[in-house]
Amino acid sequence: MQTATAQAQNVQLKAEGQVRVNKRLSDLGMCSRREGDAWIENGWVLVNGVVATMGQLVNLTDKIEIQRAAQEQQAQQVTILLNKPMGYVSGQAEDGHEPAVVLINPPNHWREDRSKTRFNFSQLKGLAPCGRLDIDSIGLLVLTQDGRIAKHIIGEDSEVDKEYLVRVVYGAVEKDVERHFPQDKLALLRHGLSLDGQALLPAEVDWQNPEQLRFVLREGKKRQIRRMCEAVGLHVVGLKRIRIGKVTLGNLPVGQWRYLGANEGF
Structure with a gap:
C-alpha cells in the first residue's frame, strides 16, 4: 500500500x-x-x-x-474464431453452463482451416473472449491470447463494428413482420434509444428479410440488441453474429473453430 x-x-x-x-x-x-x-x-x-x-x-x-x-x-499467441452454438456462455462458467472455450479442442477444429498453426494445449492459457455473445445467441466469437487484438475490438476507443442477423416477432405477428412494424419504431432502433440511462450510439438497422433484421453496432452493452428490440415492442427469437470488423463468420460450421489467419485483421 x-x-x-x-x-x-x-x-x-x-x-x-x-x-x-x-x-x-x-x-x-x-x-x-x-x-x-x-x-x-x-x-x-x-x-x-x-x-x-x-x-x-x-x-x-x-x-x-x-x-x-x-x-x-x-508471436506465439493465437487468436481463434469460433461459431458459438446456443447453450454456451462466452466467458467463465455460470449457472451450470459451460464456457465456449471448452469447444476449442482438436475434434472441433475446422478441417478447412488454412492456417499453418498447429494446436497445442498451451494455446488455451490466457485465451479470453473479446466481448460477449449471450448464452441464447449464436455465431462469431473471437477468443485471443493477444491483448492488442482484445483492445482493438473491445477497448474504450474501439471503432470496430459488429454485424448481427436478428429474427423477431411483433406481438402476435410472426410472419411478414416488416409490413406490420411501424417505420417510426425502426427509426428509433437506428438512433434515439437509451439503455441504463445512457443514449446509444447510432446503429445501422435494416430488414434482411420480412422476419429478420440486420444490425450493425459500434458498442456492446449487455444484451443490447434484445433490449433495444424490447423497447420498441419486438421480441427476439434468434440472434446470430456474422461479422466483427473485417472478419466474417463465413462457412465456419456451428460448434467448430479456426485460427485467425496471418493475412487477416479486424
Missing part, C-alpha cells in the same frame, strides 16, 4: 505528463497492460536502455523497448 506522500508524488508526476510504463506500452499498441506487467516482471522492458520496474512512471518522450523474448512470446 502506498503512503499518502507516495500517492501525492504520483499525482504530481502524472500531472506533469507521466504515465505508468504498462499503460505506455498499451498506448503504443505494443501489448495490453496485463501483458505489459508480465513483461516487466520478466525484465523484458527497457526504458531508455534500463530495465523497467513494476509501476514505474515514464515520460512520453522516454524510449521504450522490449526484448526479443517478449517478441517471441507474442
Whole structure:
C-alpha cells in the first residue's frame, strides 16, 4: 500500500505528463497492460536502455523497448474464431453452463482451416473472449491470447463494428413482420434509444428479410440488441453474429473453430 506522500508524488508526476510504463506500452499498441506487467516482471522492458520496474512512471518522450523474448512470446499467441452454438456462455462458467472455450479442442477444429498453426494445449492459457455473445445467441466469437487484438475490438476507443442477423416477432405477428412494424419504431432502433440511462450510439438497422433484421453496432452493452428490440415492442427469437470488423463468420460450421489467419485483421 502506498503512503499518502507516495500517492501525492504520483499525482504530481502524472500531472506533469507521466504515465505508468504498462499503460505506455498499451498506448503504443505494443501489448495490453496485463501483458505489459508480465513483461516487466520478466525484465523484458527497457526504458531508455534500463530495465523497467513494476509501476514505474515514464515520460512520453522516454524510449521504450522490449526484448526479443517478449517478441517471441507474442508471436506465439493465437487468436481463434469460433461459431458459438446456443447453450454456451462466452466467458467463465455460470449457472451450470459451460464456457465456449471448452469447444476449442482438436475434434472441433475446422478441417478447412488454412492456417499453418498447429494446436497445442498451451494455446488455451490466457485465451479470453473479446466481448460477449449471450448464452441464447449464436455465431462469431473471437477468443485471443493477444491483448492488442482484445483492445482493438473491445477497448474504450474501439471503432470496430459488429454485424448481427436478428429474427423477431411483433406481438402476435410472426410472419411478414416488416409490413406490420411501424417505420417510426425502426427509426428509433437506428438512433434515439437509451439503455441504463445512457443514449446509444447510432446503429445501422435494416430488414434482411420480412422476419429478420440486420444490425450493425459500434458498442456492446449487455444484451443490447434484445433490449433495444424490447423497447420498441419486438421480441427476439434468434440472434446470430456474422461479422466483427473485417472478419466474417463465413462457412465456419456451428460448434467448430479456426485460427485467425496471418493475412487477416479486424
